[in-house]
Amino acid sequence: MSTLQNRHEILFLYDVSWANPNGDPMDENKPRIDEETGVNIVTDVRLKRTVRDALMELGYEVFLREERGEDGSRRTKEDIMIYYESDPRKVLEQCIDIRLFGGTFALKGDDQNAFSLTGPVQFKFGRSLHRVKVELIKGTSIMPSAADKRQGTFTEVYVVPYSFIVFYGIANEKAAAATQLTEEDLEAMFKALWVGHKAGTDVITRSKFGHEPRLLVDIVYKPGTLTHMGELDKLVAFRSEKNDEAIRDISDGMLDLSGLVEKMAAYKDKIEKVRLRMDGRLRLVPDVNAALEVPVEPFTWSKEI
Amino acid sequence: MKVVAFDLWSDYGHFRRFFTTSSPLTYSFPPPTAVRGIVGAILGKGRDEYLLATSGLAIGVRVLTAVKRVRWGQNFIFTKGTSGQFDPTLLAQRKGNAQGMVRTQVKYEYLRAPRFRLYVGGNSALLEELEALLREHRTHYTVSMGLSELLADFSYVGTYGATALPPGTYELVSVFPVEILDPERGLENVLRSGVKLAKERAPVYLAPDRTPLLYQDVVLEMGGQPVRVTVSEKVYRLDNGDVVYLWPPVSTLIPASR
Numbered sequence: 001m002s003t004l005q006n007r008h009e010i011l012f013l014y015d016v017s018w019a020n021p022n023g024d025p026m027d028e029n030k031p032r033i034d035e036e037t038g039v040n041i042v043t044d045v046r047l048k049r050t051v052r053d054a055l056m057e058l059g060y061e062v063f064l065r066e067e068r069g070e071d072g073s074r075r076t077k078e079d080i081m082i083y084y085e086s087d088p089r090k091v092l093e094q095c096i097d098i099r100l101f102g103g104t105f106a107l108k109g110d111d112q113n114a115f116s117l118t119g120p121v122q123f124k125f126g127r128s129l130h131r132v133k134v135e136l137i138k139g140t141s142i143m144p145s146a147a148d149k150r151q152g153t154f155t156e157v158y159v160v161p162y163s164f165i166v167f168y169g170i171a172n173e174k175a176a177a178a179t180q181l182t183e184e185d186l187e188a189m190f191k192a193l194w195v196g197h198k199a200g201t202d203v204i205t206r207s208k209f210g211h212e213p214r215l216l217v218d219i220v221y222k223p224g225t226l227t228h229m230g231e232l233d234k235l236v237a238f239r240s241e242k243n244d245e246a247i248r249d250i251s252d253g254m255l256d257l258s259g260l261v262e263k264m265a266a267y268k269d270k271i272e273k274v275r276l277r278m279d280g281r282l283r284l285v286p287d288v289n290a291a292l293e294v295p296v297e298p299f300t301w302s303k304e305i
Numbered sequence: 306m307k308v309v310a311f312d313l314w315s316d317y318g319h320f321r322r323f324f325t326t327s328s329p330l331t332y333s334f335p336p337p338t339a340v341r342g343i344v345g346a347i348l349g350k351g352r353d354e355y356l357l358a359t360s361g362l363a364i365g366v367r368v369l370t371a372v373k374r375v376r377w378g379q380n381f382i383f384t385k386g387t388s389g390q391f392d393p394t395l396l397a398q399r400k401g402n403a404q405g406m407v408r409t410q411v412k413y414e415y416l417r418a419p420r421f422r423l424y425v426g427g428n429s430a431l432l433e434e435l436e437a438l439l440r441e442h443r444t445h446y447t448v449s450m451g452l453s454e455l456l457a458d459f460s461y462v463g464t465y466g467a468t469a470l471p472p473g474t475y476e477l478v479s480v481f482p483v484e485i486l487d488p489e490r491g492l493e494n495v496l497r498s499g500v501k502l503a504k505e506r507a508p509v510y511l512a513p514d515r516t517p518l519l520y521q522d523v524v525l526e527m528g529g530q531p532v533r534v535t536v537s538e539k540v541y542r543l544d545n546g547d548v549v550y551l552w553p554p555v556s557t558l559i560p561a562s563r
Contacts, residue, residue, distance in 0.1 A: 032377055
């Protein structure tokens with residue numbers, strides 16, 4: 001299987017209602033907020049975690065996986081230890097996440113000890129398209145205790161009532177050669193991005209429940225053009241008549257893609273095609289299918305989901 | 306000498322200071338070693354080639370917007386197992402200790418909305434290639450602001466002739482090492498209200514095996530303004546009038562035998 005030949009530029013938007021998109025573990029697990037602008041930030045590792053978990057559910061082998069069970073001993077991974085420590089090429093062969101995002105690992109019997117690959121697919125930190133509000137929700141919980149004693153405690157969780165988040169990423173064809181990333185891998189990642197935010201086990205814990213993927217755009221450049229537009233996340237805007245902090249639903253506004261459409265017109269000779277997946281409740285201006293001057297296609301997995 | 310200038314910006318940046326380990330702090334600007342990496346990424350030089358490939362280029366850095374920082378905690382995988390080997394996994398038993406820590410929290414420092422103008426000087430064919438790529442917004446590898454996830458964008462500014470200036474008093478727009486200042490009168494003209502100078506010790510040259518060859522105290526104005534200083538070593542005036550300090554090519558300072 002040949003490695004990725006085209007550069008891809010990725011735009012992914014999802015929203016979160018009454019949940020914590022990405023807590024800061026060193027700040028009481030509060031959602032990350034840019035104090036200067038009131039914009040909600042989500043780290044790239046949060047997104048990659050969701051992708052990895054979704055890929056696992058789709059049946060792919062993932063190197064950096066969540067431990068399950070009390071002591072993590074449920075999985076019999078003695079075999080994996082043997083695979084991985086013997087040959088890093090095997091890791092690349094088997095683990096899709098390392099081909100996508102890169103990784104660093106130990107090599108037994110190698111003095112260098114660190115074998116490291118930069119991932120061809122990189123995402124910037126995600127951010128909300130509007131200022132968000134952070135709410136502190138207080139509640140009580142019952143703790144198990146000795147018989148005939150009632151033991152309760154107070155809990156506090158921080159959530160955002162609503163946050164419409166945009167992620168921007170690039171898949172680089174040159175770096176893909178180093179990790180053997182293929183078209184099929186990338187396609188699986190797109191699928192994982194979508195289903196991971198829709199139904200992944202990871203985002204249906206209480207703190208993450210209420211995620212909904214809204215728009216996925218994959219811009220495929222012609223091979224050898226060596227170019228990409230850059231900062232696609234700056235070319236989209238959420239227009240709402242409501243105050244930023246009062247936005248509660250995707251129907252409270254419209255996603256304005258005119259900046260993106262305009263820039264794509266300037267790059268149309270370099271773009272091979274665009275692939276789109278959109279949620280039915282998202283309202284777009286302008287109508288992308290009509291406005292884009294490049295061929296628009298659905299993803300190969302579009303019908304399955 | 307010919308100098309190619311281009312701007313680099315992003316939402317966040319991180320150029321780790323060499324002395325920080327578990328609480329990563331960032332430089333306020335990309336050190337020349339990082340600029341070589343960025344130039345290497347645009348030219349498509351891999352991790353093992355770019356230091357050598359760019360060793361003949363002179364490098365300058367200008368801070369374009371006031372330096373702002375943010376800090377936040379991040380959840381990382383604890384990479385040390387009882388085996389003493391580096392093993393980034395979340396499987397507890399792989400660490401040889403089921404009760405062992407699988408995650409660690411690290412407080413990261415980032416530059417907020419950084420924007421720099423990078424100057425790359427020289428006469429090699431490499432410079433022409435760089436100019437051609439920059440003009441069309443083309444790049445081989447993805448360009449980032451220090452860390453791979455901090456995707457950066459860039460734009461070509463111009464190509465200028467650069468004339469070496471003798472020691473004297475100049476309005477410098479770029480960062481510069483403290484040692485080029487005239488020992489007596491270096492900062493005599495710099496002080497006026499609003500000027501905020503900072504000094505950061507940064508690596509300047511790396512050997513091809515990434516051993517640092519030289520550290521210098523680098524001076525910058527935190528608001529990105531030009532500063533009027535008296536220098537005792539040469540600086541360059543570009544065709545557009547800007548005076549910049551350029552770190553000379555590696556080969557002129559570090560003997561090849563090193």
